[in-house]
Structure formats: structure tokens, C-alpha cells
Amino acid sequence: MTRRVQITKGILWFISGLAAAVTIVRFTRGLGTTTALSDTTPWGLWVGFDVMGGVALAAGGFVIGAIAHVFQRERYHHAVRPAILTALLGYAAVAVGLIYDLGLPWNIWHPLIFWNPHSPLFEVAWCVMTYLGILFLEFLPVFLERTRFQALYRTLLRLQLPLIILGISVSTLHQSSLGTLLLIMPFRLHPLWYTPHLPELFFVSAICLGLVMVIFESSVTAWLYEREPHTDMLAGLSRFAAGALAFYLAFRFFDLWHHGKLGLAFENTFEVRLFWFEIAISAVIPLVLFLIPRVRRSHTGVFIAAALGVMGFLLNRIDASGLAQVWATGADYFPEWTEFVVSFGIVSFFALIYLFIQEHFPVEKEIVDEEERWLQRQLFVLPRFDRGSQVWLGDATFASRRVYSALFVVALVVGLALTPWQPLVKASPVQRARGGEMLRVGYPLGTVMFPHGEHITRLGKEACGTCHHLHKPGDVGTPCSECHADLYLDTTIFDHVRHVAVLEGNASCAKCHPEGQPKVRATARKCSSCHEKDMMAANTVATRFESLAAPGLRRAAHGICIECHRREAANPEWKKPDLFRCATCHKTPVPHVQELRLLRAEGGETAPVAAGS
Ligand code: HEC
Ligand code: HEC
Ligand code: HEC
Ligand code: HEC
Ligand code: HEC
Ligand code: HEC
Structure with a gap:
């Protein structure tokens, strides 16, 4: 375990602790206490980031599956397992995020029994459930590889291709359905975001986000575990990403032009500035960076481009499901800190699970092997009494766990002390009429x-x-x-x-x-x-x-x-x-x-x- 991993985990545990505190308040006192949402702005950060963003982030799973298995590009096989793991955890995180956001979370199972086939949300619910199951089956071999259930392991490996293809179709359906959801609000969603082609646009942008996310994650794990990044693979993925981003940009601007809305993009309003900012960091800058061969082969270059892309497309989801609707209602909405904490807390919690699985199961073989060697080495480290920390915290394997637990508990207490217990509900006051006829x-x-x-x-x-x-x-x-x-x-x-x-x-x-x-x-x-x-x-x-x-x-x-x-x-x-x-x-x-x-x-x-x- 490297120092970087330890520090990162410490931070993740701390954020999870804060989120745990807000969670307690959220489920005992309700949404009014923990969010800035109101009747006029019922969708906020949690829908935009946790649900819409989360689903799109997990698109890497099917994109890489398609590239590696369907188009048979051997070079990308490394990336398949981490991408599927991200998708699996991503969807689990979406389900958790949804529970926070639902007014009556205990009814989350209703789509199973009460069918409403006309609702895009119904389709999304079913697709997400099915896809979660498929992803689990796709990933199961990783858990089984080093166990004695070899027969099952081999059967599942044989099923991998059909499963991946099934996964791709289910993803295609619901990635676009999330766009369909917004089709019912043509007067609410700002015209720069609204288009009858939202479903297709959501699908294309999910592919872009999936690709940049795989690149981002691969370079982050390489950095964390201090191992050589797969430069070849990253360069290849960057080329794919460049193609996808170029297509996305062309699609979006052609659509604006086609609907005669291009002129709107040159007004001077908050929404227009937001639009250009989003376009710049999601697509234009990453596209330019990915097009430069030197950047594609540079670890930092690829990382920066991918990080920008990830932020940009997440912003796109947040815009579509919240920020770009505020203009219509005129209501000011800015997330409470508690909303940020829950969003980042869910991410942190699932990142910890991600790291745990990376370290204990053969997702990327170098990482488990290195982790096992590290544990072996700890057995031979003689106790040293020179440092205070070792006396109190024990040897390295235990020390880190104790530090993490302490950070979690401290964060929980701090969080409980800071989180408001009274409703923040803001009424929607009316405007007084003025003047004349x-x-x-x-x-x-x-x-x-x-x-x-x-x-x-x-x-x-x-x-x-x-x-x-x-x-x-x-x-x-x-x-x-x-x-x-x-x-x-x-x-x-x-x-x-x-x-x-x-x-x-x-x-x-x-x-x-x-x-x-x-x-x-x-x-x-x-x-x-x-x-x-x-x-x-x-x-x-x-x-x-x-x-x-x-x-x-x-x-x-x-x-x-x-x-x-x-x-x-x-x-x-x-x-x-x-x-x-x-x-x-x-x-x-x-x-x-x-x-x-x-x-x-x-x-x-x-x-x-x-x-x-
Ligand atoms: C103009 C009429 C009016 C006057 C004068 C008035 N009250 Fe009231 N009072 C009400 C009404 C109406 C309510 C019900 C208020 C509510 O439900 O919010 C009420 C409620 C109350 C309550 C119950 C509060 C509660 O929380 O349930 C008390 C106790 C009370 N009044 C005491 C008094 C006393 C003592 C005085 C004299 C100093 C007084 N009221 C004068 C109309 C009046
Ligand atoms: C005779 C005029 C009139 C008619 C007809 C009318 N409304 Fe209204 N409505 C108003 C006024 C006045 C308000 C209060 C001002 C406002 O908030 O816009 C209002 C407010 C509302 C609001 C809350 C305001 C908001 O922006 O959320 C809704 C919702 C609404 N009306 C829906 C309807 C629907 C649906 C119908 C048709 C079944 C309808 N109204 C018919 C006059 C009317
Ligand atoms: C016992 C008689 C009495 C009763 C019953 C009464 N009020 Fe009043 N109310 C008054 C008087 C007197 C005033 C002061 C009038 C003025 O300023 O000219 C007043 C003033 C008001 C005002 C004006 C306050 C302001 O800010 O200017 C409102 C609103 C009001 N009352 C509402 C109510 C309501 C609602 C109830 C029933 C729950 C109620 N009143 C019951 C006697 C009463
Ligand atoms: C007592 C009856 C009455 C009430 C109460 C009333 N209206 Fe009207 N309103 C009318 C009539 C009658 C007309 C049609 C007049 C005409 O066309 O010359 C009209 C016309 C209108 C028009 C113009 C419609 C048009 O097609 O040009 C609007 C807008 C309107 N009303 C809004 C309201 C609102 C808002 C309210 C409530 C605050 C309201 N009205 C309350 C009777 C009423
Ligand atoms: C001084 C305060 C006041 C003003 C000004 C006022 N209202 Fe009201 N309104 C009330 C109160 C209080 C009630 C509830 C009365 C009750 O049920 O005892 C009410 C009830 C109503 C109701 C019945 C609603 C229901 O479903 O029970 C209507 C309709 C209504 N108001 C319309 C209006 C309109 C339109 C205006 C402006 C032209 C207006 N009011 C101005 C205080 C006010
Ligand atoms: C058809 C319904 C209707 C009738 C009749 C009506 N009003 Fe109004 N009036 C309204 C409504 C609705 C408003 C807007 C209230 C608001 O914004 O809350 C209003 C607002 C007003 C205002 C405030 C305007 C401002 O600029 O702030 C005044 C003063 C007023 N009315 C006076 C009158 C008088 C005096 C009469 C009779 C000659 C009258 N109204 C008849 C519905 C009516």
C-alpha cells in the first residue's frame, strides 16, 4: 500500500463520515432540512449529479465492453474489468443516491409491481435493475477466479460475450431514456439544452463520458498505486474519445442550427455563459488535447483532458436536470453544503469499495499482487518503538485501519454538530401586482x-x-x-x-x-x-x-x-x-x-x- 493510497483513503473515509451524519438527518428530518429544494425547484444536485451523472459515468462499462469484445481490440482487454467494476459500483451508487432523493424512499420497489409502461422513468427503473444484474454476472468471474468454484467460473467466462451484448442493448435503452424524461419540459428546460433529439444526444454524450471516465480512472489508479500507466491503451482510448467528442459537438451544434436556435448562443445571459463553459470543458478543450499526439502519449496530458471531460459531462447532466431550468422559474437554487456532502460521500464510499475490490480481487492483476507482497513484507517488519504512532496504533496493517476509523468517527460527530435539524424550507412567495390597467x-x-x-x-x-x-x-x-x-x-x-x-x-x-x-x-x-x-x-x-x-x-x-x-x-x-x-x-x-x-x-x-x- 503506497502512501498516496493511505492518504486518499483517509480523505475518503472522512467525507463518508460527514455524509453518514447528513444521512441520519436526511432520513429522520426529511428533505426540507437537508436540501435547498422547493416546490419550484424539486430537482437539484442529487438528481443531476448522483442519478443522471452517475448513470452516464457508468457508461464506460458498455463502451469498453463493445470496443474490446465486439470489435475485438485486444489492446483494451486490460480496461474491461476496471470499467465493468466502475459500472457496477456506479449503478449501485445511483440506486443509493435515488433513495436519498425520493420523497417516499420505502416505495422504491413499486416499479416492480405497479407497472406504468408509458413512463420513461418506468423504463429507466427496469433497465437499471436489469443492467445491475447483468453487470454483476459480468463481474462475478473476478470474484471466482481465485476460488475453488472453477466450473462456474469457466461457464461465466463463456457467457461473457452474450452478457456484454445484452448489457450494451439495455444501456442504450436507458441512457437515452434519461434524455426522454426531459422531453416533457420544453418550456422549462432552456432552449440551448432542449431539443427533440435529447434521447440521442444523451446516448452520445454517455458514450463520451464513459470513454473519458475510463481514461481518467485508469490514470488515477496508476498514479495511486505508483505503477506504469498503460500508455498504449490510453493513447488508443484517447483517439476513440476524440472521435466521440467531435461527433458530439457536431451533433449538438447541428441540432441548434437546425432548430434555428444558434442565435441564442450569442446572447449575454447566465445560461449562455453556462452553455459555453460546459461545451468548452466537456468537449472542446478535451477534443483539442486528445488530437495532439504528444498529449495522447503523455500521462499528465491524458489525465487533464480526461478530468476536464468528466467534469464537463457531469456538468451537462446537472445543467439539464437543474441549472438550465432555473431561468424558467426564476427561483434561485444553490445546493446546501449538505447536498454536496451527500453527493461526494456516496462517491467516496463507493470509491473505497472500488479500492478494496482492486486490492483483494484480480481486477488489475498488478495491484492485487503488489498488495499481497506488501502484506507479506509487513510480517517481517520488526516492531519499532521509536515513534509514538507505532506504540499507539500498532503495526502498519492495523495502524491504517485505526486511523480510518478515527477519521470516520470524527467526521460523523462534526457532521452531526453542523447539520441543521430545523427545516430550511423556503416558501414560494408571490409577486405583488403593480400599477394601472x-x-x-x-x-x-x-x-x-x-x-x-x-x-x-x-x-x-x-x-x-x-x-x-x-x-x-x-x-x-x-x-x-x-x-x-x-x-x-x-x-x-x-x-x-x-x-x-x-x-x-x-x-x-x-x-x-x-x-x-x-x-x-x-x-x-x-x-x-x-x-x-x-x-x-x-x-x-x-x-x-x-x-x-x-x-x-x-x-x-x-x-x-x-x-x-x-x-x-x-x-x-x-x-x-x-x-x-x-x-x-x-x-x-x-x-x-x-x-x-x-x-x-x-x-x-x-x-x-x-x-x-
Ligand atoms: C382577537 C381575538 C383574540 C384575543 C383578543 C385573544 N385571543 Fe387567544 N386566541 C385567539 C385565536 C383565534 C387563537 C387560535 C390561534 C391559533 O390557533 O394559532 C387563540 C389561541 C390562544 C391560545 C392557545 C394557543 C395555542 O398555541 O393553542 C391561548 C393560550 C390564548 N389564545 C390565550 C389568550 C389570552 C391569555 C388572551 C388575552 C391576553 C388572548 N388569548 C386574547 C384569539 C384571541
Ligand atoms: C381566469 C384566469 C385563469 C384561468 C382560466 C386559469 N388560471 Fe391558473 N392562475 C390564474 C392566476 C391569476 C394565478 C395566480 C398567478 C400566477 O401565479 O400565475 C394562477 C395560478 C396558477 C398556477 C400556479 C402558478 C404557477 O406558476 O405554478 C397553476 C399551476 C395554474 N394556475 C394552473 C392552471 C390550469 C392548469 C388551468 C386550466 C385548468 C388554469 N390555471 C386556468 C388564473 C387563471
Ligand atoms: C374582538 C374583535 C376581533 C376579532 C374576533 C378579530 N379581530 Fe382582527 N382586529 C381587531 C381589531 C380591533 C384590529 C385593529 C384594526 C385596525 O388597526 O384598524 C384588528 C386587526 C386585524 C388585522 C390587521 C392587522 C394589520 O397588520 O394591520 C388583521 C389581518 C386581522 N385583524 C385579522 C383577524 C383574523 C384573521 C381574525 C380571526 C382569527 C381576527 N382578526 C379576529 C379585532 C378583532
Ligand atoms: C365577474 C366575472 C369575472 C371575474 C371574477 C374575472 N373575469 Fe376575467 N373576464 C371576464 C369577462 C366577461 C371577460 C371577457 C371580456 C371581453 O372579452 O370583452 C374577461 C376577460 C379576461 C381576460 C382577457 C381574455 C381575452 O381573451 O382577451 C383575462 C386575461 C382575464 N379575464 C383574466 C382574469 C383573471 C386573472 C381573473 C381573476 C383575478 C378574472 N379574469 C376574473 C369576467 C370575469
Ligand atoms: C386581508 C387578507 C386577504 C386579502 C387581501 C384577500 N384574501 Fe382571499 N382569503 C383570505 C382569507 C383569510 C381566506 C380564508 C377565509 C375563510 O375560509 O375563512 C380567503 C379565501 C379566499 C378564497 C376562498 C378559497 C377557498 O378555496 O377556500 C378565494 C377564492 C379568495 N380568497 C380569493 C381572493 C382574491 C382573488 C383576492 C384579491 C382580489 C383576495 N382573496 C384577497 C384573505 C384575504
Ligand atoms: C375581477 C376581479 C377584480 C375586480 C372586480 C377588482 N379588482 Fe382590484 N385587483 C384584482 C387582482 C387579481 C389584483 C392583483 C392582486 C395581486 O397581485 O395580488 C388587484 C389589485 C388591485 C390593487 C393593487 C394594485 C397595485 O398596483 O398594487 C388595487 C388598489 C385594486 N385592485 C383596487 C380595486 C378597486 C378599487 C376595485 C373596484 C373599483 C377593484 N380593484 C376591482 C382583481 C380585481
């Missing part, structure tokens, strides 16, 4: 353009109460969003402390809580009995005022607007039989980029109104 109602930037003036003209100056069923005391036409302050959640508008103060302190209790009865909500006086005059409008749809809380704005708006529109659609006077349909009010599913930019530039408009103010 036409009001922009809703959140984030107002998706409904509401002709306020026209409605008043039609209904008459006295009819404000048709919609404004409640005001703040002393006000008229209090904007709905003052009380219906969240799009979906109920927000309370009752301030107990303030009422006690206004109603003269201790004497006030009896005005709301009848003598001799418990002072609770159920027995308290109705709001309307005091507020009928100063808050409630006379002729309104929402005639009750008993509740402390105003329902979410969507329910409030629909409650008033749609009812009347349904009635008026039948009115021949307007000639608008479609008046009650969604698109009458929701004209643009999301505000246009141009509008978003203008609004952001205006500044004040985007400041949300504090709940209950």
Missing part, C-alpha cells in the same frame, strides 16, 4: 397578465368586492398577494400579539375567548364577527371569514377568476367560448427570456412580499 399577477415574475381596468369597466365601479373579498382594515383593493402570500401554501394572517395589544391587553382575552372555556382556536370568536365592517366586502364569492390562514394564491385566484369565466363563456355577448380555458390567462407558460431580463433590470419588481405582511 394591466396587472401582472403571480410568481415568480407574474405569468398572468390581468386586464384589471377592463374588468372594472365591465363590472362597474361598485363591484370591487367581486374579487376583493377582504381588505386590510381601512384599505380598499388590498392586493390578493398581501394575504395569499404563497403560491401553494396557506399563510396565516392572524397576529395574536397584535390583537391583544390593540384590544387593550389582558382585558382583551374575554373578547375572543369565552369565560370558562379553554383558550383555543375552536372556541375563539370568529374573525368575521369583529371584521365584517372593516375587512369584508359585501357582495363577494368568498363570503366566509373564519380562518386564520389565507389559502395559496393559485387556489384563491382560480376560486375567483375561473368561476366567473366559466359562467361568462356561455354569454354570447363576448363571443369567447374559451374564456374559462387555462390559456385565456396562462398565455405564456413561462415569461420570455427577454421579459425576464427587463424585469430583472427593473429591480424592485422582483422583490417578494414578506409572508403575512
